[in-house]
Amino acid sequence: MSGPVEKAGTSSAEMAVAAQGRVLAPKRSKLDRLVGHLRREWQLYVMLLPTIIWLLVFLYKPMYGLQIAFKDYSVFRGIANSPWIGFEHFETLFGNEQFLRALKNTIYISMLSLVFGFPMPILLALMFNEILNQWFKKTAQTIVYLPHFISSVIIAGIVITAFSPSAGIVNTVLGWFGYDSVYFLTKPEWFRPIFVGTSIWQEAGFQSIVYLAAIAGVSPTLYESAVVDGASRWQMMWKITIPSIMPTIIIMLIIRIGNMLEVSFEMIILLYQPATYQTADVVNTFIYRQGIQGGQYDLAGAAGLFNAVVAFVLVMTANTISKRYSRTSLW
Template identity: 75%
Template sequence: MKNSSRGSWLIQHFKREWQIYLLLAPLIIWFLLFLYKPMYGLQIAFKDFSLFKGVDASPWVGLEHFRSLFDSDMFIRAIKNTFIISFLNLLIGFPMPIILALMFNEIAQGKFRKTVQTIVYLPHFISLVIIAGIVINIFSPSTGVVNLLLQKLGFDPIYFLTQPEWFRPIFIGSGIWQEAGFQSIVYLAAIAGVSPSLYESAVVDGASRWQMMWKITLPCILPTIIIMLIIRIGNLLEVGFELIILLYQPATFQTADVINTFIYRQGLVGNQYDVAAAAGLFNAVVAFILVMTANTISRRFTRTSLW
């Protein structure tokens, strides 16, 4: 009886809200076709995959591809580089949008504020290919602005993009330049939701702008910061590999090669689709564990979580 009443309630609810489900239908179909249906192909991570035999007819090899991955020095290096770049990006890149949002909030003049925001948001809308071209031109050993300044100061030009030790700072810096401004919109929206009465009470008590920022603004937007941090941790292993592919070269593989670029070379370049699928599955499992752990810790200690 309980199941039948629940089923009738669902039918009535669907009939009443069918317009909403109709609007959701394209998104649901997209998810099913492009995100869930391809999961069927994950089984090639456990098979000796052949294009001629297909997914179903290829023989099973169990965990053989995973063993070969962890016996590969290149894959271990890719894991190491992924975590180092991700950690540095999280440590340096994550606070930047928050700092920008706090700075924008302190700008009183409307026209100046809008002009600065437009300039800072603009790089987000530029193609990654153009971003990579700008970075290459800026750090060019012959015509780059940075090397021209170094030569003016009496230093020899540096081939930045061929030096392994320079790749990570350049990559992280260019990523912050491109995305920090646009990501600050989320925190600006959270700041806009802070009650003005809190600031008025603080002014009456003689609090400075700095004290109001630390005692009112930051605590009020802390739940938003935590949610964004959990999402960022979930995408930790992605590392923006498109920009890495555009910037790296064999000379910088030592510090630039990450899991996703390893998958790209193994799968699309080397035609080892089964090995690439195994590496991708490992990447997805680690990302899932990270986001689950971060969400659990956040829910336990701050009572703020994604679910």
């Protein structure tokens, strides 16, 4: 009997000593833990390395050039040797009627895109989710996804041809009802509706994939319970589907608000012309004309920095409001 008791006693003592040793042992520093983690997971970081290098080279390194917004920049003197002039370029910007017009147009077009363009992918996803015929569903999805994969140059060509006063389908249809041909793309009042409609046609289908993925993650048991309770398809959509994907909708809305000043530069360049500048000129096209065509790189840099700061403030504000009232946020 004494053997097992002594053995048990010895084991207890050893356990106590070991526990005491663990308590008295110094904690590993954060650096040691980091090094240990890197040694264990080095393959993952090697895979991540190309992306990190790309971010550093193409996104962070160019930020060095933002200082030209506060300098009297000269190509011959370079960024470092150009003299500092403070906020003079920003004062020039806010006294420039073309910039103020471009800023107003940017906000106006962005608000139209937000009001009419943001709900469209959600509606498409909800409609696709309600289609029971798989062949028709896949065919419809392919058709609405297709414009996203077509070059903006081709899309612009289609739009220009469709609204052509001589052979465009729009004016052809108007002619059937006795209306005269209209060259829509030279009319300032028509540019915004055409641009917003084209953007919705090109991107709404592809953007609906995010919401379809969110809908696919909704638990089927919720729908089964609703069917047992006698709910209709319409009621299930409003009471189950939409509330379930609401966090995804909020996240996408925050991102969309952050990109409000980033109106599609390529499409506007391809569609606008001097006759429509008063409603079509946006901040990005103003930067292009001043910086690339006019050679005023410092003034264009100031406009670009202003654009980035406003976008940052919008994202922070939208994220804070969302976190406070819906408990859903980007971070």
